[in-house]
Amino acid sequence: MATTAPRPDSSLLPVRVEARARQCAVLGWQGAALRVRVTAAPVDGEANRAVAALLGRTFGVPASAVSLVSGARSRDKLFRVGRLSLGDLRARLGEPA
16 A cells, blocks of 8 residues: 655645635735635635636646645635645745745
8 A cells, every 4th residue: 555645734825715706816925825816605615616726727737736725614724736835836926935
């Protein structure tokens, strides 16, 4: 049986979500967290799926490569975006690591 090595916390992306916004957008960094807006309501995981799709488009990975790690019922969430580190994600948004 093969074991998977645990992924470091440096691969987790903190995200602050505003649901029911007028349009979907990545607003930029607020401290350590990436601020995003989605039009979906926070009902039955709709907003979480919308954030995953937005992050996938933003970082150039399939939405299926974006996974919610924690914060399913909170505005503050942790996502894993493919195999990208937080430094890689910041670089893709043109921010210093």
